[in-house]
Amino acid sequence: MARSHLQQVLASDRFAVTAELTPPRSASPEWIRRHIVHYRDVDAVNFTDNVSARVKMASLAACVLALREGLEPVLQITCRDKNRLAIQSEIIGASALGIRNVLCLTGDHQSRGDHPTARGVFDLDSIQLIRMVRRMRDRHVLDNGAVMKQPPNIFIGGVANPFAQPFEYRPLRLLKKVQAGVEFIQTQAVFHLSIFERFMEMVCDMGLDEQVSILAGVYAAKSARVLEYMRDSIAGMRIPEELIRRMGCAGDQEREGTGIAKETIAQLRAIKGVKGVHIMAVGWSEAVSILLEECNLDRRPEKAAIPVASQTPQ
Amino acid sequence: MDARAAVNGPLHQLVYGVERVVKGALFGCKMCGQCALSSTAFVCPMRCPKNMRNGPCGGSTDGMCEVDPSMPCVWCLAYQRSKKLGRIQKLLEIQPNLDWRLSQTSSWINYVTGRYRPGSGGNHGA
Numbered sequence: 002m003a004r005s006h007l008q009q010v011l012a013s014d015r016f017a018v019t020a021e022l023t024p025p026r027s028a029s030p031e032w033i034r035r036h037i038v039h040y041r042d043v044d045a046v047n048f049t050d051n052v053s054a055r056v057k058m059a060s061l062a063a064c065v066l067a068l069r070e071g072l073e074p075v076l077q078i079t080c081r082d083k084n085r086l087a088i089q090s091e092i093i094g095a096s097a098l099g100i101r102n103v104l105c106l107t108g109d110h111q112s113r114g115d116h117p118t119a120r121g122v123f124d125l126d127s128i129q130l131i132r133m134v135r136r137m138r139d140r141h142v143l144d145n146g147a148v149m150k151q152p153p154n155i156f157i158g159g160v161a162n163p164f165a166q167p168f169e170y171r172p173l174r175l176l177k178k179v180q181a182g183v184e185f186i187q188t189q190a191v192f193h194l195s196i197f198e199r200f201m202e203m204v205c206d207m208g209l210d211e212q213v214s215i216l217a218g219v220y221a222a223k224s225a226r227v228l229e230y231m232r233d234s235i236a237g238m239r240i241p242e243e244l245i246r247r248m249g250c251a252g253d254q255e256r257e258g259t260g261i262a263k264e265t266i267a268q269l270r271a272i273k274g275v276k277g278v279h280i281m282a283v284g285w286s287e288a289v290s291i292l293l294e295e296c297n298l299d300r301r302p303e304k305a306a307i308p309v310a311s312q313t314p315q
Numbered sequence: 316m317d318a319r320a321a322v323n324g325p326l327h328q329l330v331y332g333v334e335r336v337v338k339g340a341l342f343g344c345k346m347c348g349q350c351a352l353s354s355t356a357f358v359c360p361m362r363c364p365k366n367m368r369n370g371p372c373g374g375s376t377d378g379m380c381e382v383d384p385s386m387p388c389v390w391c392l393a394y395q396r397s398k399k400l401g402r403i404q405k406l407l408e409i410q411p412n413l414d415w416r417l418s419q420t421s422s423w424i425n426y427v428t429g430r431y432r433p434g435s436g437g438n439h440g441a
Contacts, residue, residue: 080365081365085412107365107367107372108365109374109381110364110365110374110381110382112364112382113381113382121364121365123365123366124366124412124413124415125412126365126366126367126368126369127369127372128368128369128370128409129368129369129409129410129411129412129436131439132409132436132438132439133412135439136439139439139440140439144412160373161373162373162374165371165372165373165374165375165376166371166375166376166377166378166388166391167371167378167390167391167394167395169394170370170371170390170394170406173370173403173406173407174369174370174371176407177369177370177407177409180407180409180438180439181409181436181438181439182438182439189373236373236374236375236376236381237372237373237374237375237376237381239376
């Protein structure tokens with residue numbers, strides 16, 4: 002049975018690159034074709050799950066569309082919209098469809114999204130979710146202890162926000178996720194390098210960098226306005242004012258945006274314990290391919306070996 | 316035994332009432348019926364709008380809750396108090412998935428009768 006390509010890249014010690022793509026608020030299956038050219042060279046593409054509590058095409062559906070085009074998807078699952086039954090059946094189904102990576106999150110609260118009158122589920126939290134999924138895969142059991150015939154074949158991810166409070170607790174929370182069974186981590190976008198360096202120092206001191214593959218978040222902003230919007234509307238997001246000013250003063254803001262992201266990637270590559278980067282360029286897919294090319298992270302040989310869904314009979 | 320049946324007797328009603336009043340006043344207890352106060356330095360995690368049982372989400376800004384910015388993040392409080400009381404180790408225990416059948420029952424009775432054990436989640440191999 003085919004293994005996760007992302008898992009193989011991380012096991013091979015090659016610097017990994019993942020990127021995030023927000024599914025559309027549209028039922029058009031053609032949508033993926035407009036973006037695919039920019040994601041060809043990344044190791045895996047995350048499809049968000051009703052990101053910021055806003056209704057979009059399901060992550061699972063977007064993952065299947067991506068598989069058909071030969072991309073390796075990462076299914077995102079939040080605890081906001083689904084209880085433990087729905088999550089388990091989704092994991093089983095995703096594996097059957099050939100999806101090999103799952104990212105487990107708690108999710109933004111519904112009151113911050115576009116359906117604030119909705120009831121949130123929050124049956125589990127992200128750590129309980131990670132533990133449940135890991136036990137499904139390794140111990141072949143559902144949450145109730147019932148044994149499954151064929152376990153899901155998935156690489157299990159989680160997230161970390163080194164910039165949210167309480168700062169000193171963040172490495173301990175990562176430790177807890179590792180104990181719960183997480184195998185790779187994608188962090189919130191790094192804008193404060195010194196805070197991130199301190200976080201990674203503590204993580205390495207605890208030996209966690211040996212137990213989990215950490216991909217540092219990189220945000221490519223199209224304009225100063227995008228940064229301002231993120232600062233004001235995304236929970237736990239801190240963006241330095243100098244950075245917003247630097248973007249605002251630039252003649253070509255797009256050029257400046259990829260330039261800043263490129264600098265960040267170079268700085269992150271030098272930090273001990275960073276196994277790759279996770280690129281976020283919301284609404285600006287072109288930035289992903291530009292960054293890969295400029296950072297010499299394109300032309301990744303093993304990418305061609307990724308099986309598509311139709312070639313992985315179960 | 317059905318957890319609901321357990322709270323119908325007069326003794327259970329009495330214990331439930333006392334627990335509710337005492338822990339409600341002291342800790343803002345939400346009566347989840349599977350108390351985690353001993354591992355959070357006595358800050359009720361069910362006051363978190365996302366029911367986070369295992370630590371803070373990534374959304375708190377300046378120690379305040381992302382959902383209600385007028386409310387301190389309960390996990391920021393729990394961390395500060397754990398640090399002060401030397402109980403950080405307790406914060407690292409994995410709290411198991413909630414048993415929602417126990418909601419609005421007495422965790423004291425549930426503990427004595429073995430319906431839950433705090434911090435019994437264990438790692439994924441456990």
